[in-house]
Amino acid sequence: MKTKEVIGMALLGACVGVAIGTTIELVFSFTFAGTSFSPGTPEFLNGFTNSNLAVFVERVVYALYGIICSFAGLLYRDEHRPLALSAAMHFGVVILCGIAAGSYLKWWSSGWGMLGVIVSIVVTYLIIWLVTWLFTKGEVARMNEKLQ
Known part of the structure; x- marks a missing residue:
């Protein structure tokens, strides 16, 4: 991979990680906190003297989680490995990183x-x-149409 591709994957992964993390925060705030928004669990936020720093650290964790998941997607590029094994390996990375992030951020x-x-x-x-x-299936269908 070229440096430009690595940087692009990292930036995209970071953005997706932060987007998913903050969306889940919003869903959980709406579900459990009613009308008030909480950017994180009180246990995590109270561990900092500055709430802005706590939220910044949380966003960095989301970004790192997204970057790791993005690069774990490279597991799918090995055409000799069965798709189910690649998916299982990728899922393993995602779930282990999720448990690590959740533990650090005191999600439970x-x-x-x-x-x-x-x-x-x-x-x-x-x-x-x-x-x-579904997106990939649609792309394959479009390619098959062009070939016929």
Whole structure:
């Protein structure tokens, strides 16, 4: 890969990570906090003397999570590996990084909370995977039309 491609993947991954992270924050705030928005869990935010710094650190974690997931997508480029194995490996990276990020950001305080986070990661992963599959399927159909 060229440097330009690496930088592009990193920037895109960071943006997607921050977008997904902040969207999930909003969903959880709406679901559990009612009408007020909380950029993170009180346990995490209270660990900082400055809430701006806490939110900045949180966004950096989201960006790093997105970058790692973006580069983990390279696992799909090995054409000799079965697609199911590539997907399982990619999912493993995503879920392990999600658990690490969630642990650092104090997303749960109990086993049930951790299970909820894991379910959220799985659902988000499945939605992204489905959208990607549908997009790729459409591209293949368009290419096949051009070839005929």
